Amino acid sequence: MAWLVELSADAKRGMRIDTDFEKFNGDDELAAAASISLQLKMPLNREMKDALPKTYRMLSERKTPLEQFVAGRFGWAISQTFKDMIDDFEPQVGLNQPEKNQFVPITLLRKNREPTGVPFYYWNCLNKVDAIIEEKSDVQWRRFETYTGEPRYLLEFRTAPSIYAAPPTIYVDKSRISGRHVWWGDEHFSNRLFFSDEMKNNAESSGFKRFDYFHVIEI
Structure with missing residues (x-):
């Protein structure tokens, strides 16, 4: 069983960081x-990792570090706890094998620039796959234009996944996600995160409370 993972409405409020x-x-x-x-x-x-800014500041006045998963200027930053869970479920196998995930350590400050003392990492997930079956799922193509006026087409859900309304029906190709536990869409839905059933259960039992889950049907 697989799940589409969305940040909860509460998580989207005040969970941003920016370069200091x-x-x-x-x-x-x-x-x-x-x-x-x-x-x-x-x-x-290595040169790219070294070039990224390494110090970030929370944009809210929260007195505690921002849970496990925060939005940064360049993508998602995750806590040590979340990183450890990814490493457990998607370990790197063999030095000559393609990397599944890359982690860039960053320093996270409070809004007043006091250190949080909590290890965080920019998470670059290279585990990407397009598995959604278009003809069976509640998706549609949307036309838009680039800054040069060139037309492009984007595959998107007909209705945004929400706990407050009927979620879209999503079918995925089981053979394409077999053995995966955490992945993002590739060419389509590249901003959507997916968990296996095992990853979801572990996240919930570990106290990760800021995710909403939507069942994905595997066929």
């Missing part, structure tokens, strides 16, 4: 390339 300076230095070509790769979940080399 006024403006990201976009003139740094290597850092810019690294930030784009991180957003697109493309592999980062």
